[in-house]
Amino acid sequence: xxxxxxxxxxxxxxxxxxxxxxxxxxxxxxxxxxxxxxxxxxxxxxxxxxxxxxxxxxxxxxxxxxxxxxxxxxxxxxxxxxxxxxxxxxxxxxxxxxxxxxxxxxxxxxxxxxxxxxxxxxxxxxxxxxxxxxxxxxxxxxxxxxxxxxxxxxxxxxxxxxxxxxxxxxxxxxxxxxxxxxxxxxxxxxxxxxxxxxxxxxxxxxxxxxxxxxxxxxxxxxxxxxxxxxxxxxxxxxxxxxxxxxxxxxxxxxxxxxxxxxxxxxxxxxxxxxxxxxxxxxxxxxxxxxxxxxxxxxxxxxxxxxxxxxxxxxxxxxxxxxxxxxxxxxxxxxxxxxxxxxxxxxxxxxxxxxxxxxxxxxxxxxxxxxxxxxxxxxxxxxxxxxxxxxxxxxxxxxxxxxxxxxxxxxxxxxxxxxxxxxxxxxxxxxxxxxxxxxxxxxxxxxxxxxxxxxxxxxxxxxxxxxxxxxxx
Numbered sequence: 001x002x003x004x005x006x007x008x009x010x011x012x013x014x015x016x017x018x019x020x021x022x023x024x025x026x027x028x029x030x031x032x033x034x035x036x037x038x039x040x041x042x043x044x045x046x047x048x049x050x051x052x053x054x055x056x057x058x059x060x061x062x063x064x065x066x067x068x069x070x071x072x073x074x075x076x077x078x079x080x081x082x083x084x085x086x087x088x089x090x091x092x093x094x095x096x097x098x099x100x101x102x103x104x105x106x107x108x109x110x111x112x113x114x115x116x117x118x119x120x121x122x123x124x125x126x127x128x129x130x131x132x133x134x135x136x137x138x139x140x141x142x143x144x145x146x147x148x149x150x151x152x153x154x155x156x157x158x159x160x161x162x163x164x165x166x167x168x169x170x171x172x173x174x175x176x177x178x179x180x181x182x183x184x185x186x187x188x189x190x191x192x193x194x195x196x197x198x199x200x201x202x203x204x205x206x207x208x209x210x211x212x213x214x215x216x217x218x219x220x221x222x223x224x225x226x227x228x229x230x231x232x233x234x235x236x237x238x239x240x241x242x243x244x245x246x247x248x249x250x251x252x253x254x255x256x257x258x259x260x261x262x263x264x265x266x267x268x269x270x271x272x273x274x275x276x277x278x279x280x281x282x283x284x285x286x287x288x289x290x291x292x293x294x295x296x297x298x299x300x301x302x303x304x305x306x307x308x309x310x311x312x313x314x315x316x317x318x319x320x321x322x323x324x325x326x327x328x329x330x331x332x333x334x335x336x337x338x339x340x341x342x343x344x345x346x347x348x349x350x351x352x353x354x355x356x357x358x359x360x361x362x363x364x365x366x367x368x369x370x371x372x373x374x375x376x377x378x379x380x381x382x383x384x385x386x387x388x389x390x391x392x393x394x395x396x397x398x399x400x401x402x403x404x405x406x407x408x409x410x411x412x413x414x415x416x417x418x419x420x421x422x423x424x425x426x427x428x429x430x431x432x433x434x435x436x437x438x439x440x441x442x443x444x445x446x447x448x449x450x451x452x453x454x455x456x457x458x459x460x461x462x463x464x465x466x467x468x469x470x471x472x
Contacts, residue, residue, distance in 0.1 A: 003031035008469075010221040011077050011171040012228050012252075015118075018065070018076040025065075025076025028171075029058035029122065032078045036123065036169040042472055043145045045154075045163035047083050047093060047124050054078065054122035061120060073228060073252075075118030081174040082161050083124035084131060084207035085111050094207045095127040095157070097140050097335045098328055108205025109240065110174055110216050110233045117232040123170075125160030129340045131176055131209045132321060133157055134184055134410040135395045139337035143392055146188060147470040148436055152389045155184030155410070161219045162189035168469055172220035172229055176206060178213050179317055180384075180414030183441055186219050186426035187384040190437030192456070192466060193219040194226040195414075197447045198421035199244040201230070202237035210320040211242075212359065213313065213418045222466050223427060223456035227251035230449060246447045258454040261295030265455070266377035271306040272413055276386045280438050283430040284383050287440050287459065291381070294458055299377050304368045306416050312358035312365075313419035314408060319355040322347025342399030343407075366420050370445070379451055380443040384413060384426055389436045417443055425452040428465040437465070 001023040009017060017023045033051055040046050061076040084094045086104030093100040111121065126144045128136060136144045136159030144159035146152040147167040154163045158175030162185025165173055175182040177195040186193030194217045201216040208214060218229040231251045237243040267288060273281065288298055322329070325344050333341055373380050387409075397406045408415075417424045422443055429440045442452045460466050 001027070003027070003034065006031045007035055007168045011074065011225040012222065014171055015074055015077050019070065025058040025061040025120065026055065028076060029054055029078050029120065032169065032171065033122065035167070036080070036164070039147070039167045039169045039472055042150055043147055043163050043167060044142045045126050045144050045160040045167065045169065046080065047126050047141055047160070049123040054120060057120045061118065071116070071118030072232070073117055074114065074232065077119050077171050078122050079114065079119050079172050080123035080125050080164060080170040081111070081121060082127050082158050082176060084127060084176065085174055086205040087111060092124070092207070093141070094131070095129040095138050095141060098332060104205070106205055109202040109237045110206065113233045125164055125170070125173055127160055128157035129337055130325070131157040131178065131181060131207065132340050132343055134180060134407055136185070137339070137392070137396060139339070145392070146389065147472055148190065151391050151393070152436065153188060153392055153395055155188040157181040158185045158219060162186055162191060165189070165191045165219050165221060166470060167472065172218050172225055175217060175219050177215045177217060177418065178210050179313065179418050180411035182217050182219060183384050183414045183424060183426040183439070184410060187439040188389050188437070190428050190465070190468065191219050191221060192223050192226050192428065193217065193426040194230055194449065194452070195417070195424045196230060196234065196449055197244070197423045199242055200234050200246070200423070200447065200449070202240040202243040204237055204239035208324055210317040212320060213317060215418065223425065223453055223460050224252065224255060226425065227255060227453040227457070244447070249450050251450055251453050254450050254454060255457045259295070260291070260455055260458045263296045263455060264299050264377040265291055265296045266299050266301035266373055266380040268380065268382055269300050269302050271303055272382040274386070276383070277388055279432045280383055280386060280388065283438055284440060287429040288381060290459060290462060291455070294462065296455070301373055301376060301380065304372050308361070309365045309416045309419050310412065312361050313415045315350050315354050315358040316419065318343070318347035319350040322350070338399040339397070339403060342403060346404070362419065362421070369420055374445050379455060382413060382441055382443065384439045384441045385410065386413060388432055388434065414441065417441070422446060423449045423452060425449070425456050427456045427459060430465055
């Protein structure tokens with residue numbers, strides 16, 4: 001199998017090809033390293049690529065397989081990850097000046113589990129500074145760029161993850177999602193991404209931003225990849241007492257057994273289609289039509305007022321982020337970019353009563369949303385964004401008075417789902433006339449990622465949006 005053919009594979013397909021000895025971990029690593037080197041200049045999606053250690057690790061993986069030792073379901077699959085997952089003794093920049101030279105005291109649980117499953121990390125990916133930006137701008141390492149149009153944003157904060165996976169420069173990548181930071185890059189870059197239920201994946205060794213909303217998950221080339229990777233990284237963890245002890249099902253196994261005939265898919269009558277771009281609205285309807293042809297039942301759903309929950313989510317993130325950064329804000333404020341410092345300082349002004357009321361409201365909000373939605377349907381289908389991908393220049397607002405409105409608008413349709421703690425799967429759903437990708441998000445009951453994967457995988461079996469790749 002030549003390098004071009006290898007690069008076209010999804011992570012799950014590559015893992016199967018390596019196990020069947022149709023290719024090798026070394027050949028896959030050589031192909032992806034060459035691709036990463038080629039796209040780095042136009043996209044700026046990597047912060048560091050570790051060629052020598054990656055090639056050595058690939059040779060060891062091939063030697064293990066030759067001896068009959070299969071490490072796990074991702075044996076030999078190369079991946080790079082958002083630079084906020086700590087590896088012991090290695091500095092993770094978190095997209096910042098402040099953290100770039102501080103070695104990590106331990107390795108993130110998500111990385112440990114990927115290592116144990118046989119995946120090989122070969123680099124770290126660009127990201128918004130301290131994961132606090134939805135556009136992909138980074139004023140320390142340079143802005144990450146969208147492989148479909150390098151003048152456009154990638155979405156953030158998992159900017160390098162979305163860009164690299166879309167550009168075939170990584171087979172998958174960890175991201176993180178506090179207000180939409182997996183789903184926004186997945187949408188704008190045309191890849192799949194899962195924001196699991198809050199607490200489904202351990203956050204040990206992952207940079208914190210908002211401890212009651214941060215969520216760990218992958219961006220990948222297909223829904224099957226997302227199911228495979230989440231199955232590896234999810235589950236209880238003694239190092240993170242907030243990690244759920246809920247049983248992790250065999251997500252991939254369910255993809256081959258489950259059918260979506262009769263599945264009830266909700267279409268929201270309010271909020272998600274407010275101020276909707278006509279092209280994106282038409283693509284959302286086409287995706288619903290595809291589900292209907294597969295036998296799903298499309299049900300219109302009236303949602304509760306989502307705006308108070310959106311506001312509450314903003315208050316929780318702002319207050320918790322400011323608390324996490326309080327010492328650095330006092331001691332080295334000059335080391336932040338203007339935008340991130342301004343956003344953190346706004347968090348310092350959130351009254352304690354507002355923060356506590358926002359937390360108290362969550363239980364009521366989840367109950368109301370569940371009654372309105374999941375008493376009637378199995379999942380909710382919505383757009384991820386209601387506008388076409390803006391340019392880097394259009395969204396380069398710095399710390400201006402327009403900053404909050406411009407940035408919060410990007411995550412308006414994703415942030416409420418973080419506040420509710422629900423799982424949400426981003427699935428590519430077509431291209432605009434300008435050739436830019438967009439996506440739907442499928443939203444499920446707590447800990448029911450499996451139903452989202454079944455629906456998303458069925459859709460990808462009948463469409464090829466996720467198979468299209470940009471030409472750089």
